[in-house]
Amino acid sequence: MKVGLYFGSFNPIHIGHLIIANTLYDRTDLDEVWFVVSPQNPFKKQQSLVHEFDRLRMVELAIADHFHFRASDVEFRMPKPSYTIDTLTYLNEQHPQHQFVLFLGSDNLTHFKKWKNYEAILGHYELLVYPRPGEAITWEHPKVKTIDAPLLDISATFIRKSIQEGYSVKYLLPEKVEEYILDKKLYH
Template sequence: MKIGLFFGSFNPVHIGHLIIANVMQDQTDLDEVWFVVSPQNPFKKQKTLLHEFDRHKMVELAIADHFYFRVSDVEFHMPRPSYTVDTLTYLSEKYPEHEFKLIVGGDNLTHFHKWKNYEVILENYGLYVYPRPGSQPVFQHPNVSFVEAPLMDISATFIRKTIRSGKSVKYLLPVDVVDYIMDKKLYQ
């Protein structure tokens, strides 16, 4: 099977993530999309990050009714910070029957050359790139595919701020994720 790996903090997972994953699975040759919950992104501050188990649970709740989506905690058991190339190598060794592709936003291409062993990712895995508001990626490589998708400008930062201020996040998050956040009093 061809698997698209959608890495992220998912702090929290929101409708934008789900729409992008659905477009990637439905409109490309990907058989499944795996949401890889990153415990620590080397480019992001740890300060506002919920515990990885809560973020994993929210993704699990968000994708429960989607047959072609999976959630992965693979990076929970790897050295931190997590580097995409190490996770890709591990998954390729563990699941040699699968072909893995990396799903990234167009905004990631501007600093993709700073990623650990980015050349290995390009040559051995390849990228499926979705558009991001304000990004005009000019990146040419035979293993980079640009996928037409809705422009998503939904930010987890905005969602956390909205929750902290006691406002509604209806339609920004799946209902089960909203219920989980409210029950556990997260981001408040």
Template sequence: MKVGLFFGSFNPIHIGHLIIANTVKGYAELDQVWFVVSPQNPFKSSKSLLPDVDRLKMVELAIEDNFELRASNVEFSMPKPSYTVDTLTYLKERYPNHHFSLILGSDNLNHFHKWKNYQEILNHYGIIVYPRPGTELEKTKEEIKNHPAIRMVEAPLIDISATFIRNCIKNDISIKYLVHDSVAEYIEDKKYYL
């Protein structure tokens, strides 16, 4: 099975995440996309970051009608801070018949050479890169930009951020159409981000 791994805090998951996952799945001919919910970094304090289980629950709610998308809490039980290379290694051992690819926005590719053991990721996993608004790949190191493991895919340029959504909630502005209806209901019921 070909699986794309879409890492993020998903605080909250929004319609942009869903559009990107669905589009990348099609263009990269993946069987599934797993949303890997990243735990809170213990070295960073963030009052707006919801607990891991709540962010996972919102991902589950947002994708419950699409069997090709899956929520993953794999990093919740891993040592922190979690590094992508360690998560990939763990998943490869646990699912030896799966082929994993990393789904990255083009903005992250510019800093990819700073990631822990980035060459190991390039050598053993595919990297699927979707465009992000206002990002140029000129800053990307040539060895990364032209690496055969990296595949650029078409995707809409979506400029929705979780920060914008949280600010809407704080300012009592509707988040309808920015998040899945079930996610909006969950946030409202729990009175999150107020």
């Protein structure tokens, strides 16, 4: 089975994440998309993150109606911060029958050479790159494949700030995720 891995903090997961995942799933030969919830991204501050189990639950709620999407907590059991190469190694050991492919925004591709063992990732995995506002895709590599996807500028930071300031986030989040955030009083 060919599995697309969509790594992220998902703090919170929003409609932009879902549109990108669905577009990449729909326009490629992927069998499934796994949303890998990262407890701690080495490039982001941890203090703004809600608990990893809340973020995982929001992902589960957001993708519950898509048969080919899965939520993954694989990085919860790994050393922190999470490094993609370590997660890929672990996933390959646990699921040797799968072929894994990484989703990457063009903004992350710009900084890809800063990733731990990025050469090993490029040597073994295909990267499906989707456009991000203000970031041209300039990489040329046989394992880097550009996917035409909507150019979205929906930010989890904007959503968190809106919630903190008492503004509506309707249409930015799946309804069940919005309900979960309000019920748990997250980001207040």
